[in-house]
Amino acid sequence: MDGDVMSKTPEALRRSVEQFLLNVPEPLDPLLALKLTQLVMRPGDTAYAMGSSDGQRNLDERCCPCPGRLLGE
Numbered sequence: 001m002d003g004d005v006m007s008k009t010p011e012a013l014r015r016s017v018e019q020f021l022l023n024v025p026e027p028l029d030p031l032l033a034l035k036l037t038q039l040v041m042r043p044g045d046t047a048y049a050m051g052s053s054d055g056q057r058n059l060d061e062r063c064c065p066c067p068g069r070l071l072g073e
Contacts, residue, residue: 007049009041017041 017040022033 007052009045009048013044013048014041017044 018033018037021028021037021040022030028036
């Protein structure tokens with residue numbers, strides 16, 4: 001698969017966030033909800049891309065415990 005496709009936030013996740021923001025306890029004005037969705041999705045897209053990138057790095061290395069777990073934290 002193309003790396004660019006892998007780093008894009010899945011459409012189902014994007015729709016879920018949009019639906020959540022449209023159905024908050026007091027329904028928002030649709031334009032306000034759209035702008036709020038855009039503000040939320042920008043850092044969400046960045047975080048998803050960073051996680052995808054980290055997940056693709058060092059695929060041949062085995063996962064090791066976090067240093068904090070070794071110290072019992």
